[in-house]
Amino acid sequence: MKRRDFLKWTAVSSAGLALPCGLPALGRIAQAAQGPDLVVAKGASTPQTVRAALDALGGMKRFVAKGDVVILKPNIGWDRNPQYAATTNPDVVGALSKLCYEAGAKKVRVFDNTVNDARRCYRQSGIADAAAAAGAEMVHMDSRKYRDVRLNGTALKSWPLYGEIFEADKVINVPIAKTHSLSKLTLGMKNWMGVMGGVRFRVHQRLDESLVDLIRVIKPTLTVLDAVRILTANGPTGGDLGDVKRLDTVVAGTDQVAVDAYGATLFGMKGSDLEHVRLAAKAGLGVMDLSKLQIRRIGV
Amino acid sequence: MSELTLTRARRIVQGLFLALFLFLFIQTESKGTDELGWPVKLFLDFDPLIFLTTFLSSHRVEGLFWLSLILAGLTVVLGRVFCGWVCPLGTLNNLAGSLRRKRPKPPGPGWFRVKYYILAGLLASSLFGVQLAGVLDPISLTIRSFSLSLYPAASYAITSLFDAIYRLNLPLVTPASEAVYGVLKKTVLPFQQPWFAQGTFIGLLFLGVLALNLVQRRFWCRFLCPLGALLGLLSRHSVLRRSVSEECDACGACAGVCQADAVPAGKDEWRASECLVCNNCDDVCPKNAVSFGLMKGRPRGGLDLARRNVMASVFAGAFAVPLLRISPLARPRMSDAKIIRPPGSLGEAAFLQSCVRCGECMKVCITGGLQPTLLEAGLEGLWTPVLVPRIGYCEFGCTLCGQVCPTGAIRKLPLEAKQQVRLGHAAIDKGRCLPFAHATPCIVCEETCPTPKKAIWLEEVAVKDREGRSIRLQQPHVDLTTCIGCGACEKHCPVVGQPAIAVTSAGESRTEEHQLLLRAPAGTPCA
Numbered sequence: 001m002k003r004r005d006f007l008k009w010t011a012v013s014s015a016g017l018a019l020p021c022g023l024p025a026l027g028r029i030a031q032a033a034q035g036p037d038l039v040v041a042k043g044a045s046t047p048q049t050v051r052a053a054l055d056a057l058g059g060m061k062r063f064v065a066k067g068d069v070v071i072l073k074p075n076i077g078w079d080r081n082p083q084y085a086a087t088t089n090p091d092v093v094g095a096l097s098k099l100c101y102e103a104g105a106k107k108v109r110v111f112d113n114t115v116n117d118a119r120r121c122y123r124q125s126g127i128a129d130a131a132a133a134a135g136a137e138m139v140h141m142d143s144r145k146y147r148d149v150r151l152n153g154t155a156l157k158s159w160p161l162y163g164e165i166f167e168a169d170k171v172i173n174v175p176i177a178k179t180h181s182l183s184k185l186t187l188g189m190k191n192w193m194g195v196m197g198g199v200r201f202r203v204h205q206r207l208d209e210s211l212v213d214l215i216r217v218i219k220p221t222l223t224v225l226d227a228v229r230i231l232t233a234n235g236p237t238g239g240d241l242g243d244v245k246r247l248d249t250v251v252a253g254t255d256q257v258a259v260d261a262y263g264a265t266l267f268g269m270k271g272s273d274l275e276h277v278r279l280a281a282k283a284g285l286g287v288m289d290l291s292k293l294q295i296r297r298i299g300v
Numbered sequence: 301m302s303e304l305t306l307t308r309a310r311r312i313v314q315g316l317f318l319a320l321f322l323f324l325f326i327q328t329e330s331k332g333t334d335e336l337g338w339p340v341k342l343f344l345d346f347d348p349l350i351f352l353t354t355f356l357s358s359h360r361v362e363g364l365f366w367l368s369l370i371l372a373g374l375t376v377v378l379g380r381v382f383c384g385w386v387c388p389l390g391t392l393n394n395l396a397g398s399l400r401r402k403r404p405k406p407p408g409p410g411w412f413r414v415k416y417y418i419l420a421g422l423l424a425s426s427l428f429g430v431q432l433a434g435v436l437d438p439i440s441l442t443i444r445s446f447s448l449s450l451y452p453a454a455s456y457a458i459t460s461l462f463d464a465i466y467r468l469n470l471p472l473v474t475p476a477s478e479a480v481y482g483v484l485k486k487t488v489l490p491f492q493q494p495w496f497a498q499g500t501f502i503g504l505l506f507l508g509v510l511a512l513n514l515v516q517r518r519f520w521c522r523f524l525c526p527l528g529a530l531l532g533l534l535s536r537h538s539v540l541r542r543s544v545s546e547e548c549d550a551c552g553a554c555a556g557v558c559q560a561d562a563v564p565a566g567k568d569e570w571r572a573s574e575c576l577v578c579n580n581c582d583d584v585c586p587k588n589a590v591s592f593g594l595m596k597g598r599p600r601g602g603l604d605l606a607r608r609n610v611m612a613s614v615f616a617g618a619f620a621v622p623l624l625r626i627s628p629l630a631r632p633r634m635s636d637a638k639i640i641r642p643p644g645s646l647g648e649a650a651f652l653q654s655c656v657r658c659g660e661c662m663k664v665c666i667t668g669g670l671q672p673t674l675l676e677a678g679l680e681g682l683w684t685p686v687l688v689p690r691i692g693y694c695e696f697g698c699t700l701c702g703q704v705c706p707t708g709a710i711r712k713l714p715l716e717a718k719q720q721v722r723l724g725h726a727a728i729d730k731g732r733c734l735p736f737a738h739a740t741p742c743i744v745c746e747e748t749c750p751t752p753k754k755a756i757w758l759e760e761v762a763v764k765d766r767e768g769r770s771i772r773l774q775q776p777h778v779d780l781t782t783c784i785g786c787g788a789c790e791k792h793c794p795v796v797g798q799p800a801i802a803v804t805s806a807g808e809s810r811t812e813e814h815q816l817l818l819r820a821p822a823g824t825p826c827a
C-alpha cells in the first residue's frame with residue numbers, strides 16, 4: 001500500500017465517520033469505514049503491525065465489545081522456539097491480547113490442543129510469557145470440556161470439539177503460515193484442528209473435507225494470520241532456520257476462507273491450489289477469489 | 301504437655317524431612333522448560349548404600365555422591381540418626397506402626413541380623429558387577445513406589461472425585477469444588493494422570509512393607525533395611541552414646557518403646573548399631589536415668605553376626621551374578637527389540653550396573669513413556685526404565701531423565717548432544733499402514749517427526765483401490781541416517797492397537813554392536 005493511498009483512505013473514512021450516519025447516500029462510505037475485506041500489513045515491529053492491521057479493519061472495537069470474553073486460538077502445536085516458525089509468533093498473540101483489553105474485553109483466554117507436550121509448547125513458543133505480559137489467561141485444555149458437536153459435513157458427521165469456543169463471546173483465530181505435506185499449507189482452517197478432541201489424527205484420511213466440515217460450525221469473529229516468519233519446508237514441525245522466511249506480514253480479515261486464500265499467495269500458490277480452500281469456497285463458506293475482495297495493503 | 305521433649309522434637313524433624321521429601325518429589329515434573337529448579341534427587345545423593353554399591357559394580361563415582369559421605373561421617377559420630385530422624389520410609393513406618401496400639405513381642409532375638417546378611421549379599425553381588433541394591437534401598441524403594449504407584453493412584457482418586465462433582469454440575473458445590481481442584485492442580489496434582497505398568501504390583505509391595513508394622517513396629521527398619529544395616533555398621537563406635545545412671549531400677553519401661561532391637565533395658569547390652577536415637581527410652585524413663593551424650597569407649601552390645609551366615613550371604617550374592625547372567629539377554633551382542641533405553645543411557649551392561657531403579661526418570665518423563673520393566677530386561681534388569689512409545693514418546697527438546705538420574709546410568713547430556721542420540725529406529729509395517737495397505741491417505745508419522753530434516757519422507761504414488769480406481773497418495777519411508785527412534789510417529793500413528801510404525805532398539809547409538817548401517821550415522825557416541 002502506498003502512503004498516498006493510505007492517506008486518501010484515512011481521509012475518506014474519517015470524513016465518513018464525521019458525517020451523521022443513516023443517510024442512504026453515505027451507505028457505501030460507511031461500509032468502507034467498516035473496513036476492507038482483508039488487510040495485509042507489513043512492518044518491522046510486529047506489535048505495531050498487528051495494531052495497524054486491526055486499525056485498518058476498523059479497530060478492535062468493531063469486533064470486541066465491552067465485557068466480552070475473548071478466545072485467542074494461536075497455533076502452539078509444537079515444542080519449538082518462535083524463530084523456527086512452527087508456532088504463532090508470540091508478539092502477535094501479545095498485541096492482540098492488548099487490543100482486546102483496550103476494546104473493553106473482560107477476559108482474554110489463550111489455548112491450543114498441542115501435539116507435543118503442552119507445558120513445553122506453551123513455554124517454548126514464547127506465547128505463555130507474551131500472554132502473561134498482556135494480562136491474558138494462558139490455560140491448558142481441560143479434557144472434560146470437549147463435547148460432541150454435530151457437523152453434518154461430507155467427511156465428519158460429528159466430532160468432539162472444545163466447548164469453550166462455542167461459549168465465548170468472541171473467538172479470534174491466530175494461525176501461523178506453514179507448509180504441511182497433506183493439506184499443502186496449514187493456515188487458518190487447519191488451525192481448528194487444535195480444538196478437536198478424540199483421535200484427531202484419523203481425519204487425515206479425508207483432511208481437506210474435514211477442515212471444511214469444521215468451519216461449518218466454527219465461525220471466528222476474526223482471523224489474524226501470522227506471516228511474520230513463515231515455514232517453507234519440513235512443516236508443520238520445522239526446526240531448521242534455513243526453512244524459515246521472514247515476511248514481517250500479518251493478514252487480517254473476517255472471512256476465514258479469504259484469509260487462507262491470501263495466505264496461499266505468500267507461498268507462491270493460489271487459494272484454489274489448496275483443496276480445503278477450494279471446497280470451502282464451493283460450499284459458500286467464504287470467498288476464495290481475491291479479485292472479488294477489497295484488500296488493503298499497508299506498510300507500517 | 302507443652303514441654304518440648306526429645307521425642308516431640310524428633311517427630312517435628314521427621315515431619316519436616318518427610319515434607320521436604322514430598323516437596324522434592326512433586327517438583328520432579330516439567331513446567332515447560334528443561335530445568336526443574338530444585339535438587340529433586342537430593343535424598344538419593346545422600347544415600348551411602350547407593351554410592352557404595354554403584355561404585356563397586358560400575359567403578360564410577362557420580363557428581364554429588366560426596367554428599368553420601370557426609371551422611372556416612374555423621375553416622376560414625378552420631379549413630380543412626382538418619383534412620384530415626386530423617387528417613388522418609390522410617391517416618392512412614394512410624395506412622396503405619398501407630399495404627400496398632402498393642403505392641404507384640406519381637407519375632408525372635410536374632411532377626412535384626414537379617415538385614416546385615418541382606419547387605420552382605422548385595423555388596424557381594426555388586427562387587428561382581430550386579431547392582432541390585434536399588435530394589436531394597438529404602439530411598440529408591442520409596443521414590444519408586446511413590447512415582448509408579450501411590451502418586452498415580454492418589455491422582456486418580458482425587459481427579460475422579462472432582463470429575464464426578466463436575467459432572468453433577470451442582471449449584472454452589474461444583475464451582476467451589478472446581479476452585480479447590482484448580483488449586484490442587486497447580487500445587488500437588490500431576491500435570492496429567494500418570495499410568496505405569498506394574499503400578500498395582502509395586503504399590504502392593506509398598507503397602508506390604510507398611511503392613512509389616514502391624515507385625516512389629518518398624519519391621520522393615522529393624523530386620524530388612526540394607527541401608528539401615530550399612531549405617532548400623534558405621535555407628536557401632538559412634539560417639540553419641542546412651543548411658544544409664546545408678547537410678548535405674550530395671551523397671552523395663554524403655555524396652556517397650558524402643559523402635560528397634562537396641563535392647564535398652566539390658567543396660568550393658570545396649571546395641572549402638574541398632575539404636576535409631578529416637579530418644580523414646582530417654583523420655584519414658586520414670587527415674588530419668590537414661591541420657592544420650594558424647595562419650596568414649598566401646599558399647600558392650602555387639603552385633604554378633606554369625607560368620608557362617610555372613611559367608612553364606614556373600615556366596616549367595618556372588619552366585620546371583622552367574623545365575624542372572626545366563627539369561628540370553630545378557631549374551632554378548634544380544635539386542636532386544638523392545639529394550640529401548642532413555643536417551644543418554646550407558647551400554648546395556650554398564651546401564652544395569654548403574655541403574656538403582658529409583659524411578660526418578662519415569663517420574664519426570666514428560667510424556668510418561670518411560671515404564672518399568674518386570675522381566676523384559678531379565679531379572680537383573682527388574683524395574684529398569686524402557687521407553688514404550690505407544691504410551692509416550694521421547695520429547696525432542698527434553699533432557700530431564702538424564703538430569704534426575706542419581707547414578708549416571710542415564711548420562712546428563714546437553715540438549716544438542718541428546719538430540720543426536722538414537723534410541724533405535726522406526727520401521728513401517730506395510731501390512732497395517734493406511735497408504736500402503738488400504739489405499740487411504742495418511743501422513744501423520746511424517747507430520748509429527750521432530751527432526752529438523754524429517755526422518756520420515758513421503759513418496760507420491762498412484763495406487764488402485766478395490767474398484768480399480770487410481771488414487772494418488774503419499775507413502776511414508778524411514779530415513780535411517782536421520783531417524784533417532786524417539787517414537788513420536790509410533791505414539792501418534794492412527795492405526796490403533798498395534799501401530800503401523802514402531803520403534804525398536806535396532807540402531808541405538810549407545811552400542812556399537814547394535815548398529816543397522818555399515819556406516820553409522822553421525823552422532824553415534826559409542827563410535
